[in-house]
Amino acid sequence: NSSAMIAFPVDLVCNAQGGFAGFTMRKVSEHQALHELYSPGARKVAFPKADYRFLVRAAANIARAVAAAHNAGCVIGDINHSGILVSDKAIAALIDADSFQITEGSVRYPCKVGVPEYTPPELQGLRLDEVTRTPNHDAFGLAVVIFQLLWMGRHPFSGRYASGEMPVDKAISEYRFAYSEMRNTGMKAPPAVPALKDFPRPIAAAFEMAFGPSGITTRPTAKQWVALLGELERSLRGCAPNALH
Numbered sequence: 001n002s003s004a005m006i007a008f009p010v011d012l013v014c015n016a017q018g019g020f021a022g023f024t025m026r027k028v029s030e031h032q033a034l035h036e037l038y039s040p041g042a043r044k045v046a047f048p049k050a051d052y053r054f055l056v057r058a059a060a061n062i063a064r065a066v067a068a069a070h071n072a073g074c075v076i077g078d079i080n081h082s083g084i085l086v087s088d089k090a091i092a093a094l095i096d097a098d099s100f101q102i103t104e105g106s107v108r109y110p111c112k113v114g115v116p117e118y119t120p121p122e123l124q125g126l127r128l129d130e131v132t133r134t135p136n137h138d139a140f141g142l143a144v145v146i147f148q149l150l151w152m153g154r155h156p157f158s159g160r161y162a163s164g165e166m167p168v169d170k171a172i173s174e175y176r177f178a179y180s181e182m183r184n185t186g187m188k189a190p191p192a193v194p195a196l197k198d199f200p201r202p203i204a205a206a207f208e209m210a211f212g213p214s215g216i217t218t219r220p221t222a223k224q225w226v227a228l229l230g231e232l233e234r235s236l237r238g239c240a241p242n243a244l245h
Contacts, residue, residue: 006068009025010024063223063226099112117172136215157178161186
């Protein structure tokens, strides 16, 4: 497979006896890890000219890259903040393609790993090397990534819980989307953060679908996010007091 947005393995590397020694992959240069963009403190250093429109555009381009992987017949599986790189033009690239789930004929090569903060509720606590991943599983991790960009580093399942500590992985497994306006999740969003109602209704509805119980069956696809985020970017208006807003 070949895609400018994905660093797929390119060639085999063999030893002197002709045995498998490894493979080469395209180097993704002039890109930085996603967390350098969505974290406000890091962004001031790594992306000093990035305004909110840049964050939305980067989110849309990440969705495009995920859609490209799905179009190539792959499932990413291990979506996380270090496997996604972004350039100073908001162009996204996916690395770690050697861990993608790939099916060739009747043989499936599984994705054996995953970061709990990006793993959907239905897979929390399971042995991932025994699970057949689907694009709908990826759709959860993608929605988390998009949320982190739009909420500038906040995780959708991290908030205030009335009955003590609530680890993010446990909150995910119990569908406790802290920003939900449709369900009582027992969680409240942190103070001084945007609310779902601050965004266009289609964006809010997409997050509710991605993070709610019905998501096991259907979450917004990468292609759908591209369209939603394109509409969001076109609706943005600049802030006169601060050009980065």
